[in-house]
Amino acid sequence: MKIVDYNEDKAEAVDFEDVKNDKVRGLISDKDKAPNFAMRLYEVGTVGDSLLQPPNWEHEVFILEGEGVTYDGEKETKLKSGTVVYVAPNEKHQFKNTGNDTLKFLCLIPIKK
Amino acid sequence: MKIVDYNEDKAEAVDFEDVKNDKVRGLISDKDKAPNFAMRLYEVGTVGDSLLQPPNWEHEVFILEGEGVTYDGEKETKLKSGTVVYVAPNEKHQFKNTGNDTLKFLCLIPIKK
Numbered sequence: 001m002k003i004v005d006y007n008e009d010k011a012e013a014v015d016f017e018d019v020k021n022d023k024v025r026g027l028i029s030d031k032d033k034a035p036n037f038a039m040r041l042y043e044v045g046t047v048g049d050s051l052l053q054p055p056n057w058e059h060e061v062f063i064l065e066g067e068g069v070t071y072d073g074e075k076e077t078k079l080k081s082g083t084v085v086y087v088a089p090n091e092k093h094q095f096k097n098t099g100n101d102t103l104k105f106l107c108l109i110p111i112k113k
Numbered sequence: 114m115k116i117v118d119y120n121e122d123k124a125e126a127v128d129f130e131d132v133k134n135d136k137v138r139g140l141i142s143d144k145d146k147a148p149n150f151a152m153r154l155y156e157v158g159t160v161g162d163s164l165l166q167p168p169n170w171e172h173e174v175f176i177l178e179g180e181g182v183t184y185d186g187e188k189e190t191k192l193k194s195g196t197v198v199y200v201a202p203n204e205k206h207q208f209k210n211t212g213n214d215t216l217k218f219l220c221l222i223p224i225k226k
Binding site for chain 1: 114115116117118119120122140141145146147148149150152171173175177183185190192195196197198199200201202204206219221223
């Protein structure tokens with residue numbers, strides 16, 4: 001069993017050209033021999049956003065802290081602590097921080113894509 | 114895309130003989146056509162616990178609120194908001210509430226076991 005506080009796991013900058021002020025912690029991954037899916041924690045700073053992407057795998061998201069919106073390329077929907085988002089494979093999506101604090105959310109994806 | 118507050122999802126009692134004061138919300142599942150893994154939110158009431166089990170699939174857990182311990186059959190390890198627990202397949206584990214409020218945690222498991 002692996003038991004850690006998420007703050008102990010290093011936050012790395014998300015390195016895409018169009019992404020602003022976004023870090024990720026790889027909490028559970030294939031490095032832990034997790035066979036099926038990975039847990040990551042994103043921290044989007046103020047006036048920041050995640051990648052606008054339509055990958056061909058699903059995302060399971062839980063908003064932990066902050067305020068934001070998810071954008072599907074056409075409309076925005078509000079997010080707050082406790083919001084659950086299921087993004088199906090090939091659905092375009094982006095998470096934007098619209099609040100005054102960091103927007104933190106868990107995002108789980110399959111390991112074998 | 115499915116976007117809901119977790120409180121909108123019905124909490125159902127966890128119905129095992131040895132489990133005390135434990136409810137679960139099935140936030141994302143095969144009902145949403147999630148192909149690989151399911152997100153559930155457990156709410157363990159005071160003096161409650163989850164099933165002591167060694168299933169042959171992994172659990173990826175994130176503690177949201179409350180205080181508790183995880184018990185592996187031999188020793189207990191403290192849990193609080195922000196603790197990440199990876200339980201590998203066949204590892205015995207149980208979550209117990211040791212605080213004065215509800216212990217809430219996300220627990221993700223594979224859909225195909």
